[in-house]
Amino acid sequence: MEESGWKLRTEEEKSMQYLFGGEKNKEMKLILEKGRNSLLESFLDQYQHQRAFYQQAAAEGANICEQILAQNGIRAIVTSRAKRVERLREKLYKREIEYSNSNNGINKYKTFEDIEADIVDLVGIRISLYFPGDREEVHKILHDCFSVRQVKTFPIEKAARSLKGYEKRFSGYSATHYRVFFGEAMKDYQGILAEIQVASVLMHAWAEVEHDLSYKTYNGLLSEEEMAILDELNGLVLAGEISLERLQRAIRCRVDVPPRSFSNHYELAVFLLDYVRKQSPMEKETLSVGNAELLFRFLKKIGMDHPQDLCEYLKNLDTDLEWHTLTEQFLDALFMNKPEYHPIYQLLQREELSETASGQSRREQLDDAIQKTLGFFLFRWMLFESTMRSLLEGQEIEWTSMSSGIRQLYEWEWIGEDTLKELTRLRALRHVLLHENIPPQGSELLEGAYFLETVIQQLLPHLPADLWQNTLKKLAPLTKEESA
The missing domain is CATH 3.30.460.10 (Beta Polymerase, domain 2)
Structure with missing residues (x-):
């Protein structure tokens, strides 16, 4: 200067x-x-x-x-x-x-x-x-x-x-x-x-x-x-x-197997982290809890707010945390076994969005047609995932993650490269629909659902006879309903 x-x-x-x-x-x-x-x-x-x-x-x-x-x-x-x-x-x-x-x-x-x-x-x-x-x-x-x-x-x-x-x-x-x-x-x-x-x-x-x-x-x-x-x-x-x-460790010990339900989402988050660290070889730096506050409200709503209620669904965690946080993995496992809970979770998601601070955009609620299409897609995805898990168990292969399961089907040459790419894309779409509450395109959901149905039918011959028949029964009613 x-x-x-x-x-x-x-x-x-x-x-x-x-x-x-x-x-x-x-x-x-x-x-x-x-x-x-x-x-x-x-x-x-x-x-x-x-x-x-x-x-x-x-x-x-x-x-x-x-x-x-x-x-x-x-x-x-x-x-x-x-x-x-x-x-x-x-x-x-x-x-x-x-x-x-x-x-x-x-x-x-x-x-x-x-x-x-x-x-x-x-x-x-x-x-x-x-x-x-x-x-x-x-x-x-x-x-x-x-x-x-x-x-x-x-x-x-x-x-x-x-x-x-x-x-x-x-x-x-x-x-x-x-x-x-x-x-x-x-x-x-x-x-x-x-x-x-x-x-x-x-x-x-x-x-x-x-x-x-x-x-x-x-x-x-x-x-x-x-x-x-x-x-x-x-x-x-x-x-x-x-x-x-030391106090935090004492709280974790108390929450580890508490004689009561979770009193708040902080206790829930502590329980999830500690459970995973004891059950999984994952490095703790890679662990992400996710939206424990919403999960806590959801668990209270459906009466599953005690630690013992969660353990069954935390046994087989996906190590691919780039896609799933701990709360998302738990919800995936829960919806896989109890799909009737998903609409309740979606309702709480929309309530959370409506409570968001002013200045942030609020998404409009999905109309009935989109809701039905969404359910149509998600049901077929859960059926595909169940089929894939059964196939892996039949070959005595331990389930580790969704991505590795899809890759295994490709390596067995039960699906082709184009199917592998489309399943990977639909996996990303399903993740967005379940956990990010972004309004979907109805046509994309229908196309994805019909594609999943084709893949499931393609995989049926590799299943034991009793599972083959059971899976086909689950597909048939919805197919007739949709065609109607």
Whole structure:
């Protein structure tokens, strides 16, 4: 920046002195000597006018995080903010001065784009977890919901363990920061860069106190006694996190085989995760609960809200979690054996959509014709899946996943390559219909249903005689009804 880019405006001096701490920070006093940076002030003026928009974006992002965490049975307090103008001014000038001092007076920022690329937390979301042990699950959820640009974990291994001369005994701030882009789900704010901070409730509280006292003191440096107290509090927070993790494990032990029904969807989510971790070799980082809140309401509705009611349907889990969350896998198994429950689940799905926060689009309810066509398709898919399972059992092959079952039929040359591709497509369609509640196209459903019927009839000769006859009986009534 040329010399002419700096102007001294004495009416700003009092606020600048307060902002940068007066006597406590000599580097910041250089700002008063040089005056204001015209580029930074122009950016700040622009941001001042746009801040309300950033606040709305932050609130919308926090709302999405809060809903998804609740659905997955994760207890947390979610807050949001758009960076305050005075905090942004402090950050920009501090970075500008530090860069200039170490680079022979060269300015750090030359364009607005330079500033936007450097300041990544204009939109900030904070997730304060009740239980620190949920951080791994939140990590997966955030990657599923947003386009994650960078992940930064604290404490940094090489970070200094001293605070202005005081040698700290404890590790300090412990959290994970995610820099994310908002996606298509947030139409009005798509492409906005935000920072999401994830830590325990205790750690966030300590960090607020430590940050304000250590870096924003207006009456001189902290004393050694004050720094020692902050360090001691950090130790207590770390011990508190250990206690919270123990508490979470104790809850899981209680929920593991409880003598009563689930009291809320948090207990349901804990049960699902622990059951799968004990029964399956899957890595816990790959596990995703899914919409436990909706599942809890559904189970209460049909009177299956006790853990023992679920175990039968959790025995044969599909390891292909790219397609199915744990709740979806349970529902798939349940609907396979009790298809009469599916309309009840669909009704609850539509009720959930109608309760969605204002501003989000609401899908219209499906008319009777589409509902019948949907049932026509789903019945045939369940019959196809049942037929495939019977074929695998007859060959003494263990069922592992839908995709592997279809692939096995192809390897036996019981279906061709075109059939393999179409079944894979219909599998994706069925997943969308069951779990994402997206209105289907009636013609696509009919074509898919008739295709499945053809495949089932093609596979019948490979079944034992009694199963062959039973499957044919299930197909016949609906075929006549449809033709009528």
